Amino acid sequence: MAAVEVVRSEWTKIRSVASTVWTLSLAVVVTVALGGLISALSRSQYDRMPVRERLSYDPTLVSFAGMTLGQLALIVFGVLVVSNEYSTGMIRTSLAAVPRRGTFLFSKIAVAAGLALVVAFATSFAAFFLGQSVLGPHRAQLGDPGVLRAVIGGGLYMTLITVFSMGVAAMLRSPMLSLGILMPFFFLISNILGNVDATKKIGRYLPDQAGSRIMQVVPRLGDDTPYGPWGGLGIMALWVVAAVAGGYVLLRKRDA
Numbered sequence: 001m002a003a004v005e006v007v008r009s010e011w012t013k014i015r016s017v018a019s020t021v022w023t024l025s026l027a028v029v030v031t032v033a034l035g036g037l038i039s040a041l042s043r044s045q046y047d048r049m050p051v052r053e054r055l056s057y058d059p060t061l062v063s064f065a066g067m068t069l070g071q072l073a074l075i076v077f078g079v080l081v082v083s084n085e086y087s088t089g090m091i092r093t094s095l096a097a098v099p100r101r102g103t104f105l106f107s108k109i110a111v112a113a114g115l116a117l118v119v120a121f122a123t124s125f126a127a128f129f130l131g132q133s134v135l136g137p138h139r140a141q142l143g144d145p146g147v148l149r150a151v152i153g154g155g156l157y158m159t160l161i162t163v164f165s166m167g168v169a170a171m172l173r174s175p176m177l178s179l180g181i182l183m184p185f186f187f188l189i190s191n192i193l194g195n196v197d198a199t200k201k202i203g204r205y206l207p208d209q210a211g212s213r214i215m216q217v218v219p220r221l222g223d224d225t226p227y228g229p230w231g232g233l234g235i236m237a238l239w240v241v242a243a244v245a246g247g248y249v250l251l252r253k254r255d256a
Contacts, residue, residue: 034066063131170247
């Protein structure tokens with residue numbers, strides 16, 4: 001089967017699964033709505049903030065506060081795109097139709113990543129504009145230094161999270177096992193490692209901790225992170241490449 005036909009087949013698979021629409025829609029709603037809510041709370045508390053906090057106040061990053069939960073929906077989307085065929089047993093049929101496993105996996109990732117990219121960019125810009133409208137006098141403008149980079153970076157960050165999840169799912173094959181590792185890792189473990197003094201230097205190199213730096217415009221006071229916004233996204237990209245490469249190697253070695 002030609003690569004174009006494989007891509008078309010993967011698009012049909014993704015489009016026909018109800019969970020695709022629900023998870024992507026949830027990512028948009030949660031990220032934008034929660035970002036707007038936290039922006040409103042931030043505006044109401046701004047006048048009571050200590051001077052030190054005002055000096056590092058980042059209105060752009062505030063509008064992306066909902067992304068912490070919104071990214072979980074994209075993790076689910078990425079995992080289900082890959083592992084659904086294993087849980088239903090359709091993987092045997094798929095690999096019989098597309099015996100070149102690299103073509104099969106990378107076509108699936110390309111289609112899902114393209115869809116995630118569109119949704120992620122729409123979400124990032126919507127969260128920014130809603131958040132800034134709520135922040136009122138404390139808002140940032142898209143033309144301010146570093147702001148457009150942060151908004152574009154938000155879309156890239158969410159897309160990379162999706163692809164990373166797909167790579168992990170390709171390695172583990174089980175949706176329950178993949179989600180059982182990824183959810184607590186991103187929602188709990190990474191935050192703990194990144195905020196505890198003893199592990200902070202390690203935590204800053206985890207994919208979400210490094211990648212999320214692209215959305216930061218105003219540096220935090222006392223921040224000694226040894227890389228910048230694009231460097232952080234580059235570190236995250238390396239994690240993604242490693243996860244996808246691991247998924248590809250194991251897919252080639254194992255039976256369906």
